[in-house]
Amino acid sequence: MVRAPCCEKMGLKKGSWTAEEDQILVSYIQLYGHGNWRALPKHAGLQRCGKSCRLRWTNYLRPDIKRGNFSKEEEDVIMKLHRALGNRWSAIAARLPGRTDNEIKNFWNSHLQKKLKQNTTIPAAIKQYSVGTPCTQNTDIQNYGYGGIFSEQSQKLSATDCSFLSRNISATSKYQLLVDHLQLPSRFSSDHSTMESTKINDEMGFWYNLFMEAGESSQPPLNLGE
DNA sequence: AAGAACTTCAACCGCTGGCAA
């Protein structure tokens, strides 16, 4: 299958839209509708690709878009829907009139996810990502000390929690725990191999190695998506 | 006051599914 040429190769403009461009797009759509997005910029006289026009219209210029902060009610709806649907932003947006999928996605990533993390204690997170039952003996994790990241977050692990972590959770789960609760940069979050091969800062590396070395579980990794 | 670090969010990229030929 042949992919359509991208905007750059066709010498079209990229980046932020100017007020003039917005005006041209709005006027054109008000007069003729959007019809075929690919053909639109040519007819409207815009040096943009159709995709860029569609995005600008659907995420910003559409007259039915509700702008401004999300209300508490909207926030609750997003929380509930995200629990039920996951990252299906368009499905969530369909239930929130006037809000776009992009806006909801951004709101989730910058506000709600953070809020959710603050409300989740480390021990709760351990249980969430772990398999098996806790054991009571101390292990390497505790011997290493964990005054760094955990105490900075005012969330201390008990000896039981450390032991439990070390002995019972899979490599994948350990990694997910690092990502979710020790706030690693998001660019590390989706690619385990990147994490292993990239030069990462000392503190991240310390915790990552610690988790990888400590009490590897023989049990299969959890399916974290469920 | 100034530079660093962090946050926000508009816009982009690349993939996917639907549909017509």
Place this chain on the structure above:
DNA sequence: ATTGCCAGCGGTTGAAGTTCT
């Protein structure tokens, strides 16, 4: 059944703004 086009989607990026040191 296959191919090619298109719109839509979710993940990611980076500029601009804000806060911190």
